[in-house]
Amino acid sequence: MKSPTLHDVARSAGVSYSTADRVLNGRGGVAEKSAQRVQRAIEELGYRRDIHAANLSRRRNYRFLFLLPRGDHGFFTTLREALLHETVRRLVDRLVITHYDVPAFDAEALAAELSRINPEDYDCVALIGVDSNILDAAIGRLVGKGLPVITLVSDSATDLRQSYIGIDNVIAGRTAGRLMLLTHKTRTGRILPILGTMGVRDHRERLQGATEVISAPGSGLEILPPIEVQDRPEIMLDRVSEILKSDPAITGIYSIGGGNRGLVDLLSRIERNRPVVVLHELTPTSRAALKCGMIDAVIDQKPAEEISRAIDAMRAIADDLPAPDSRVVPTIYLADNLPDPNANGGWT
Amino acid sequence: MKSPTLHDVARSAGVSYSTADRVLNGRGGVAEKSAQRVQRAIEELGYRRDIHAANLSRRRNYRFLFLLPRGDHGFFTTLREALLHETVRRLVDRLVITHYDVPAFDAEALAAELSRINPEDYDCVALIGVDSNILDAAIGRLVGKGLPVITLVSDSATDLRQSYIGIDNVIAGRTAGRLMLLTHKTRTGRILPILGTMGVRDHRERLQGATEVISAPGSGLEILPPIEVQDRPEIMLDRVSEILKSDPAITGIYSIGGGNRGLVDLLSRIERNRPVVVLHELTPTSRAALKCGMIDAVIDQKPAEEISRAIDAMRAIADDLPAPDSRVVPTIYLADNLPDPNANGGWT
DNA sequence: CCAGTTTTGACATACGTCTGTCAAAACTGA
DNA sequence: TCAGTTTTGACAGACGTATGTCAAAACTGG
Numbered sequence: 001m002k003s004p005t006l007h008d009v010a011r012s013a014g015v016s017y018s019t020a021d022r023v024l025n026g027r028g029g030v031a032e033k034s035a036q037r038v039q040r041a042i043e044e045l046g047y048r049r050d051i052h053a054a055n056l057s058r059r060r061n062y063r064f065l066f067l068l069p070r071g072d073h074g075f076f077t078t079l080r081e082a083l084l085h086e087t088v089r090r091l092v093d094r095l096v097i098t099h100y101d102v103p104a105f106d107a108e109a110l111a112a113e114l115s116r117i118n119p120e121d122y123d124c125v126a127l128i129g130v131d132s133n134i135l136d137a138a139i140g141r142l143v144g145k146g147l148p149v150i151t152l153v154s155d156s157a158t159d160l161r162q163s164y165i166g167i168d169n170v171i172a173g174r175t176a177g178r179l180m181l182l183t184h185k186t187r188t189g190r191i192l193p194i195l196g197t198m199g200v201r202d203h204r205e206r207l208q209g210a211t212e213v214i215s216a217p218g219s220g221l222e223i224l225p226p227i228e229v230q231d232r233p234e235i236m237l238d239r240v241s242e243i244l245k246s247d248p249a250i251t252g253i254y255s256i257g258g259g260n261r262g263l264v265d266l267l268s269r270i271e272r273n274r275p276v277v278v279l280h281e282l283t284p285t286s287r288a289a290l291k292c293g294m295i296d297a298v299i300d301q302k303p304a305e306e307i308s309r310a311i312d313a314m315r316a317i318a319d320d321l322p323a324p325d326s327r328v329v330p331t332i333y334l335a336d337n338l339p340d341p342n343a344n345g346g347w348t
Numbered sequence: 349m350k351s352p353t354l355h356d357v358a359r360s361a362g363v364s365y366s367t368a369d370r371v372l373n374g375r376g377g378v379a380e381k382s383a384q385r386v387q388r389a390i391e392e393l394g395y396r397r398d399i400h401a402a403n404l405s406r407r408r409n410y411r412f413l414f415l416l417p418r419g420d421h422g423f424f425t426t427l428r429e430a431l432l433h434e435t436v437r438r439l440v441d442r443l444v445i446t447h448y449d450v451p452a453f454d455a456e457a458l459a460a461e462l463s464r465i466n467p468e469d470y471d472c473v474a475l476i477g478v479d480s481n482i483l484d485a486a487i488g489r490l491v492g493k494g495l496p497v498i499t500l501v502s503d504s505a506t507d508l509r510q511s512y513i514g515i516d517n518v519i520a521g522r523t524a525g526r527l528m529l530l531t532h533k534t535r536t537g538r539i540l541p542i543l544g545t546m547g548v549r550d551h552r553e554r555l556q557g558a559t560e561v562i563s564a565p566g567s568g569l570e571i572l573p574p575i576e577v578q579d580r581p582e583i584m585l586d587r588v589s590e591i592l593k594s595d596p597a598i599t600g601i602y603s604i605g606g607g608n609r610g611l612v613d614l615l616s617r618i619e620r621n622r623p624v625v626v627l628h629e630l631t632p633t634s635r636a637a638l639k640c641g642m643i644d645a646v647i648d649q650k651p652a653e654e655i656s657r658a659i660d661a662m663r664a665i666a667d668d669l670p671a672p673d674s675r676v677v678p679t680i681y682l683a684d685n686l687p688d689p690n691a692n693g694g695w696t
Numbered sequence: 697c698c699a700g701t702t703t704t705g706a707c708a709t710a711c712g713t714c715t716g717t718c719a720a721a722a723c724t725g726a
Numbered sequence: 727t728c729a730g731t732t733t734t735g736a737c738a739g740a741c742g743t744a745t746g747t748c749a750a751a752a753c754t755g756g
Binding site for chain 1 (some may be wrong): 732733734735736737740741742743
């Protein structure tokens with residue numbers, strides 16, 4: 001019933017508590033023979049150190065820093081809310097979580113922020129990756145100083161960061177493509193992919209995934225050349241209405257990045273033969289559009305879950321446990337299976 | 349930086365630690381006036397009891413019991429595996445989780461098992477509900493003896509159990525219906541619903557949800573009368589092949605319950621014009637069928653997540669915190685967004 | 697003001713771990 | 727065998743909380 005304590009281990013190994021402690025915490029100054037007896041006792045008894053008692057005694061706090069993109073981009077807002085939610089929820093576990101806002105999509109600003117961090121102040125840092133050598137170098141410097149870094153949502157510096165928490169964007173793209181197949185079961189069609197810019201790896205990967213599935217032989221579907229709208233609603237509105245006018249045979253739209261307010265605007269003006277629309281991230285805009293049938297599906301990366309897993313990973317890293325990459329599986333929302341908007345993305 | 353301790357509270361309230369403790373733990377024998385000063389100090393300092401220190405001191409263990417249906421029904425297997433996973437993972441938080449197997453779908457056996465429980469032995473019990481007065485009565489008796497009960501996956505005794513963790517089956521059904529709409533965007537169709545038996549509330553609710561969506565005006569879809577296959581593969585195989593033969597115009601199949609091995613068997617023999625197939629629960633069978641295009645979508649209730657949330661709820665109940673019902677949102681799996689089979693359902 | 701009650705504070709012990717100090721014991725090499 | 731080193735065990739105090747005992751202090755009613 002009761003799990004063994006280090007005292008039990010010491011007794012069973014026939015050594016003093018001090019010695020058992022020296023072995024457990026690698027303090028050295030222990031004869032090889034004694035060390036082995038202690039190890040054996042630990043295994044035999046199945047001893048597991050009571051981490052809460054240990055933390056209490058050590059006065060340990062886990063100090064984590066999140067660097068989140070500034071701005072009210074719907075997705076980042078959700079992310080920030082989820083983080084605040086977890087910040088209070090985890091206080092009880094001695095997790096002290098801080099976050100700074102950094103300019104969005106600005107690798108240099110992010111790198112500069114990293115350089116300003118005092119490695120003594122935190123046990124782990126989480127950030128949203130951007131393709132950039134400067135950022136990679138800054139991450140390298142921080143890791144070199146002994147402060148581990150993990151990436152969130154979008155990866156960076158794969159060989160330096162300890163762990164990546166986020167979706168596989170190729171899979172996300174394939175999922176979108178699959179939805180296009182399903183909605184075109186018995187008919188042919190032309191699918192228009194829209195992205196922010198080809199310069200963003202995540203967008204390229206989603207496009208790649210969608211293309212793989214859509215242009216599979218026998219699909220009967222054709223994928224058009226992607227258009228770039230810089231994640232900006234106005235540009236989205238202009239470019240897409242233009243294209244729809246010039247090519248009325250478009251039967252599906254896959255919006256890979258942001259700026260969907262412009263798209264929804266446009267869709268609300270089309271009253272018949274609306275194309276199938278799949279887009280990314282559950283935001284107030286996409287939720288409303290889904291509910292009223294303006295769009296068909298939303299692929300979401302569950303930001304609340306990502307935050308929670310990121311924190312789990314950071315904690316594992318701080319405790320020197322292995323922290324595996326954690327691939328979040330993108331989820332599909334239709335009009336009916338939307339999470340309760342007040343429930344933190346359907347998460348705890 | 350450091351959060352205040354009860355000593356800080358006592359000092360700030362101008363009373364001794366003992367008095368602050370008496371207030372905090374409601375031991376009585378404290379003058380109204382002192383109690384108020386302590387309360388005020390708690391609020392002003394934002395004091396939060398260090399629950400780990402408290403549990404350490406109290407030698408508290410949380411003892412939870414799960415009653416899971418016996419048998420290798422794919423879904424229950426997943427559920428059991430998730431539970432074992434969490435059992436070891438939560439040991440560190442002093443959660444001692446036990447589970448018994450009980451006969452599946454047998455309300456009386458379940459009720460009998462409940463009667464055999466000594467309320468002293470556990471802090472909370474979780475079970476999978478079944479429609480039955482006998483079960484409700486047994487739950488009532490247990491709750492009456494001071495042992496709280498929660499329901500999982502399927503609800504029971506709504507006014508007695510403390511909390512229900514699971515999906516809303518009407519929503520699950522609506523989601524299936526929505527998938528049928530999407531796959532029939534520009535064509536009409538006939539959808540065949542298959543369920544275990546109309547006697548199971550969950551199945552009725554799913555059917556209801558699907559019907560709501562599919563037979564919405566203007567959908568162009570017709571939903572056929574449901575057939576019952578007792579969750580048995582052989583019956584599934586026989587009945588469905590029979591019906592498909594007699595009604596070749598069926599364009600969609602919604603399998604609400606179990607026995608899908610029979611369905612997949614049948615589908616593998618149809619080489620062209622396979623109907624759209626939506627079914628429930630990710631199992632080895634459904635996963636394989638999804639991957640090779642035999643079926644189109646799986647609606648999953650994320651058993652690993654349900655288990656984890658159930659444990660969270662039980663813990664909240666044991667700590668006398670409010671434990672809200674937690675509606676899990678059913679998720680949609682297509683061929684591409686399947687979770688890693690080794691990763692506990694994509695969960696931690 | 698007294699006796700009786702209520703309220704209070706001081707103190708001790710415990711939970712399981714961490715950490716530091718110190719002297720005793722057990723080794724080592726020459 | 728002796729000096730020097732390594733290893734060991736005993737002990738104490740701490741983390742924040744829980745819980746029990748006891749006597750002192752502050753009230754109360756008459």
